[in-house]
Amino acid sequence: MEVFLAKLPPINEDQLKKELKPHLEALGIAEYYCSKARGKDFALVTFIDASDGSKFLQRHGESLPSDGGSAFFRTSSRRLLIANSLVAAKKSRRQLDEKLLSHLKLEQKRRAEKAKKADRKTQPATDSSSFTVSSVACGKNIFVQKDSQLSFVPQTSTSTSCSAKITRRALIVSSDTDGFRIDVPYTIIQDFIVARQCQKITLVLTETPRFYESFRTQTYDRNSEPMEKRGWVRETHFHKLPGHTRCVSQCLVYQFQVVDRDFEQLVRRWKTQNYVSITEYDLLAEPYTGIPGDFYASWMKVFESELLDPRRHKGLPFPFLFQVQGLVWNNYLHPSDGHRMLEGMAEAIRVCRAKGADLPFSVESMKTLRQRIPYPCPGVDPEQLDVSELLDIILDKERIPGKVGTPQNECYRTSLPSHQAWVMKAIVTPTRILLDGPDPESKNQILRKYSHHAEYFLRCSFCDEDGQDLAFNPKVSNDRIYDRYQEVMRAGIQIADRRYMFLGFSHSSLRAHSVWFMAPFMDGKSGLQSCSSVIRGLGDFDAIRVPAKCAARIGQAFSETPFSVPVSSLGIESRSIPDVKSKDGSRVFSDGVGTISAEAMELFWDYLPSQLKSTAPTCFQIRWAGAKGMLALDSSLKGKVFCIRDESMRKFTSSDVAEMGICDTSSRPLRLWLNRPMIKILEDMGINPEWFLELQKKELENLRAVTIDIAKTSDFLRQQSIATPMGFPSFLKYLSGINIDYRDDDFMRAVMENAVLRELRSLKHKARIPVSKGVTLFGIMDETGFLKENEVYITFDKSQEKISRPPREGQVLVTRSPALHPGDIQLVDLARPPKGSPLRDLKNCIVFSQQGDRDLPSKLSGGDLDGDIYNVIWDSEAMPKRTFGPANYPRVTAPTLDRPVTSKDIIDFFINFMKTDILGLIATRHLTMADYNAEGTMSPECLSLAELHSTAVDSSKTGIPVDNRSLPKAPKFRPDFLSPATPLKVYDIGQVELNEEDDDDDDDDGMGVFKHRYYESEKILGTLYRSVDEKKIWAEDVKRHDKAEGGDIWEGLLSIPKALVWKNNLDVDYKRQTERAWEIRNMYESSVSDLMYQFSENPRRPISEVEVFCGFILDRHGKQTRRQRDMSSKLREEIDRTMSWIVKMMQDPEGEEGEDSVARQKDVLELCWACLVVGCADDKERLNSEYVVRGLRSFRILAAGCMFKQLELFLSVIPQDGKETATGGFVGVRGGSGGKKMTLPLR
Incomplete structure (x- = not known):
């Protein structure tokens, strides 16, 4: 009713x-x-x-x-x-x-x-605790030298009567009278210090609070009665604190004077609620210390003036200055300590240079300080913040052996692969500029061209204080934050004596709100290089008068090209060929794709890493001399040649023709995964809902089986590429073969749980369902003209076990993500070229016809052939009852300037793009409307949203944004499949629990945040969503495991080599290699520790070891963000590289690959065994280094995998009865033909 x-x-x-x-x-x-x-x-x-x-x-x-x-x-x-x-x-x-x-x-x-x-369970009190505050101060905690008393030194303070309340998520301080609000989320509170005697609370923060200023405007209701409308402006500082702009970025200690009479009861209530941990401590304040209020400001001036003057650096190389400035700017060190550190480092370097010795420290060892410096809180030993102690940490870290090879320069001790460079980074938030890195990154054209000057380039990200994009809220204006971003981009960033200015950005970094800056430098070849000269060296952009388009063209040089081919020195010829168009010339069938001869292709292979070279790819995504797109094999071409289509591939003219950058290759086919927009269109095309449900059921059964069937566990981890360089999937099989359950080890169980949880969440919240009768491939054009209109040819490596073989002919569905318009999925005919056709020489691609009135890729979400990937489904159960015509949106003409585009124009475009980037909002609104309306994706609202989405996608090149007022009004209710995921609790080494704490009843925060309301969707996406009972599966299948009684599994594993050595009377003693084993463990754990901090969004709160081991960052709020997805990809690359390095060090200790003598194999076995022994040792037994991170557990797994592999190999080469035996696999697991089984009872 x-x-x-x-x-x-x-x-x-x-x-x-x-x-x-x-x-x-x-x-x-x-x-x-x-x-x-x-x-x-x-x-x-x-x-x-x-x-x-x-x-x-x-x-x-x-x-x-x-x-x-x-x-x-x-x-x-x-x-x-x-x-x-x-x-x-x-x-x-x-x-x-x-x-x-x-x-x-x-x-x-x-x-x-x-x-x-x-x-x-007993619920904690949920009512908020409100109290009154009479003053607010901002400053720093320091230790007074005379008595090591921790003191709060305010840099600025104000007397203001305001109210404060502790809610479920944050402390909120506000005043209606003065129109301000300060939000302090609990996630950024390092210490909540309560002083009962003086009734003060002091917050030691890891990030700056969120500051808001209210505004009021008067409107009128329908009866012409005056009505007040209230909103908020996000601020860069707290305007009530005098001079707060000067200290807001580094002074992260805030003190509040509480005036409530019953302060004791308040404290008791806070403790009962347990939203945040409380420390009771009488923190001294400035009047008791005799320290002047400008102590921080005056020292910051001294520190920054010292950085600006090269004569005062005393020969300190720039990478070290970058590190020290980062320690101060990022709130690790007080500027006075930063000054003392510069002096101490300069003196240490002077002494070393006088002796002709290497530098006493490196960038890598200096980065360790970010893991070691504590917050100045009660209970912290003042010596941990002493500069001389910090310098000792650097020197101690330097004693840990590092990765072998020739570093880039004397400031580094790690050798990088040829496709990587050290990249320095800056993060610009609403209140701060943080310095990060340098970290290894794949090179682009610029970094490759100026490889000896990489430190003059700076990667800069613009985000909120927590590392995420600025949140959209209709009642909060972010204009002042964007004004700050714009000011930074125009003025540049001063780091030591270099000023980094805006240079450019790639298309992907534009979406990620990230740009490149550079500082001028002298290049031996070309003299002084500045932003303008570097861009001129890329090509001629004067004819491009649209800022967005000009930025996109310049941005080609910033696309990651991990591999490059010196086409000029190899004598590979380039040719220009015309595009293939429709009869009326309105459609381009060859949009973005050229050709390459077999001889040139084989030369390309030589410049790929071995794992890619072995796949013999026939398609390459390239960047070369102003051209971008794909090169596909045309075996009819003779000689060393590649062909570029000037009209569709060459975006600007450039004389930089010596090298061709390779972004990607068609090295393997990709599995096809359904997603929510695709499923909705398929449903509207009349596909039987049972098809989706059956696919989902099969995947759910697989995930359940992964938790109980070791063979499936191993296969699953291999498919997820988790720790494959150390053979982790095979190691679990080995454990099962000797009756050891890997789940009895907390770390290995946590790895499996993390991997399964990721897939389970994708299955439920993204409807990411694999299709075995489908594949995802690069798209290219049929150069031979064999394919007729509406025909395609697909070819891929059939060895992929998860992808079924396609039929030779018949109908298939072809699409491309994101698909929003119902015509973005098309039904086409499969064709197979005759033997001898050049098309039969292609691998891992879908070939489109060049015939007809319109090219098929353009019908699929406006696709082209410059590197787009396409989805193909040939399952007979998925054939649609109806099809829809493709979208045909008019081309948008971008406004042009009457002059060449300037850097200022591009900066303005970048800022406006950040303000108006609502691509995700449009996609979510489309999903909502498609479910809400009976017509689904054919409803007028969805068709309108599909067109707006196309406009938003193109805005990165046209500069024409979508006005959010043009979006169809959202319904009051959302379908339940858009409900947020359950938050996660991650603790200890990385174990995960679903956080079922109810926060629905939290107080209204007054910010006008709209709380979405949901209904049960009766369409297929709702059915699929509710079919995955995440909590039930997590509790009954993933987490349910009774740990076996008896000793630790590692005791049993350690007994195996000892028993085999004794049984075979072998002269093998791991103790000979113990010292080297500790060195390897220290190297591995030091690298893992670095990655835990490097890939954390909060540099003082590392991600877990399990996340590093898996190469996947979990989002504690339930849904992985775009930044976390990008970081996970890089994390996977880094941990794989680290594992490969350590495995090689164990299995090839002397760098003598290929030598299989018994003596050498014995040495390797002793080292691997020693690594397992020290891996199982407690941290207190650690040798050589006091300053290595404690409590890591993955090294022993890596060591065990290497040891058992080596043990099997050693037993295969030692003479037995006058003969040598041969086996394969691990000890205890049956090898190949002629292998023997050696199962040892462990219990």
Whole structure:
């Protein structure tokens, strides 16, 4: 039932809900929904149960007048009091909204589930604790030297009466009178210090709080009554603190004077709520220390002036200056300590240079300090912040052997692969500039061209304080934050004596809100290089008068090209060939793809790493001399030649023709994974829902089997590429073969749980379902003309076990993600070229026809052939009942300038793009509307959104943004499959638990954040979503494991080599290699520790060891962000490289690959065995280094994998009965032909 309320006072919807709540609770009504339009004096209340509505009207509905007339608008007949006003209530005549009823039923179900959980555990108090604050101060904690007393030294303070409250997520300090608000999320509180005697709370923070200033504007309602509208502006500082802009970035200690009388009760309540850990400590303040208030500011001036003057650096190389400046800017060191560190380092280098010795420290060892410097909090030893102690840490770290090879220069001790460079980074937030790195990154054209000057380039990201994109909130303006970003981009960033200025960005970094800066340098070949000269060296851009397009063309040089081919020195000829077009010339069939001869292709292979070279790819995604796109093998071409299509591939003219950059290759086919937009269109095409459900069921069964079947566990981990360089998947099989359950080890179990959880979450929240009768491939064009209109040819490596063989002919579905328009999935015919056709020489690609009125790729979400990948499905169960015509959007003409584009124009475009980038919002709105409307993706709203999405995609090249006011209005309710994922708790080494804490009842934060409401979707995406009971699977399949009784599994593993050595009477003793084994463990754990910090969004809170081991960053809030996805990809590359390096060090200790003598194999076995022994040793037994991270557990797994592999190999080469034996695999696992089984009882 729906009840209509009229003659309401001027209150908003949230206030009305609060007013209604006691009336409804008094009647025992829990399930209802209240809706009130802004500025209106009426509202609707919907009850899931009609009897509840009747009960409400019986108590609060209008009373019948004695004259029999209408009572509804008579004040005397009203019986509902809302905000001291009598309100009319009666049954609504409007038809009930089915989605609203579905929402209420879903809420009823969820509330019942929460009630059950509440019965099983005691809930903490949920009411917020409000109190009054009389002053706010911002400063730093320091230790006073005379007595090592921790003191708070304010840099700025203000007396202001304001209210504060502790909510479930944050401490919020605000004042309606002064119009400000400070949000301090608990996730950024390192220490919450309470001083009972003086009633002060001091917060030691890891990030800057969020500052807001309120604004009010007056509008009028429909009755012309004045109405106040309130909003917020995100600020770069707290405007009530004098001079706060000068210290906001590095002073992260805030002190609040509490004036409430019952402070003791407040503290007790905070402890009971347990939202944040509280430290009780009487922190001294400035009056007791005698330290001047400008202590920080004056030292910052000294420190920065010293950095600016090269004469005062005293010969310190720039990478070291970058590190020290980063320690100060990132709030690790006080500027006075930064000054002392510069002096200490300069003296150490002077002494070494006088002796002709190497530098006493490196960039890598200096980066260790970020893991070692604690926050100045109660309980911290002041010596941990002493500069001389910190320098000792650097020197101690330097004693740990590093990766072999020739470093880039004397400041580094690690040798990088040829395709990588050390890249320095900066992070610009609303209040700070943080320095990070340098970290290994794949080279692009610029870094390759100026490889000896990499430190003059700076990668700069623009984000919120927590490393994420600025959140969109219709009631919060971020304009002042974007103004700050723009100012930084125009003014540059001063680091030591170099000023880095804006240079450019690639297309992917534009989406990631990241750019490149550079500082001028002298190049031996070309003299002084600046931003303008570097860009001129790329090519001629004067003819491009659209800032977005010009930025995109310059950005080609910033695309990562991990591999390069010296085409000029190899004598490979380049040719220009025309594009293939439709008869009327309006469509380009060859858009972005050229050709390459077999002879040239084979030369390309020589410049690929071995794992790619072995796949013999026939398609290459390239960047060369202003051209971009694909080169596909044309075996009819003779000689060493490649062909470029000038019109579609060459984006600007350039004389830089010596090298060709390779972005990617068609080295292997990719599995096809369904996603939510694709599934919705397929549903609208009439595909049987059972097809999706069957695929999902199969994947769920596989995931369940992974937790109990060791063979499937091993295969799953191999498919996920988890720790494959050390053979982790095979090692688990080995353990099973000797009756050891890997789940009895906390770390290995956590690795499996993390891997399964990632796939489980993707399956539920993204509908990421694999299709075995499908594949994902690069797209190219048929150069021979064999394929007819609407025909395709697919070819791929059939050895991929998860991809079925396609039919030789028949119909297939072809699409490309993201697909939003119903015509983005097309039904086409499969064709197979005759033997001898050049098409038969291609591998791992889909070939499109060059015939017809319109090219097929352009019909698929506006695709082309410059590197796009396409999805193909040939499952007969997925053939559609209906198809839709493709979208045909008019070409958008971008406004042009009447002059060449300048750097300022590109900066303005970048800032505006960040402001207006609503691609994700459009995609989510499309999913919502497609489910909400009966017509699905064919509804007018969805067709409009599909076109807006196309415009938003193109805005990176046109500069024409989508106005969010043009989006179709969102429904009041969202389908349940868009509900947020359950947050995660990650603890200790990386174990994960689903955080089922209910935070739905948190206080309204006053920021006007809209809380989404959900209904149960009756369409396929809703069914798929509810078919995955994440919590049940997690509890019953993933987490359920009874640990075996008895000793630790590592005790049993350590006994195996000892028993075999004794049984075979072998002269093998690991003790001879113990010292070297400790060195290797230190190297490995030092590298892992570095990665834990390097890939964390909070540099003081590392990710877990399990995340590093898996090469995947978990998002604690449930859904991985774009930044985390990008970082995970790089993390996987780095941990694989580290593992390969360590494995090689164990298995080839002397660098003598290929030598298989018994003596050498014995040495290798002793080292691997020693590594296993020291890997199982406690940290207190560690040799050689006091300053290596503690508590890591993955080294022993790596060592065990190497040891058992080597043990099997050694037993195969030692003479037995005058003969040498041969086996394969691990000890205890049957090898290949002729192998023997050596299973040892361990219990």
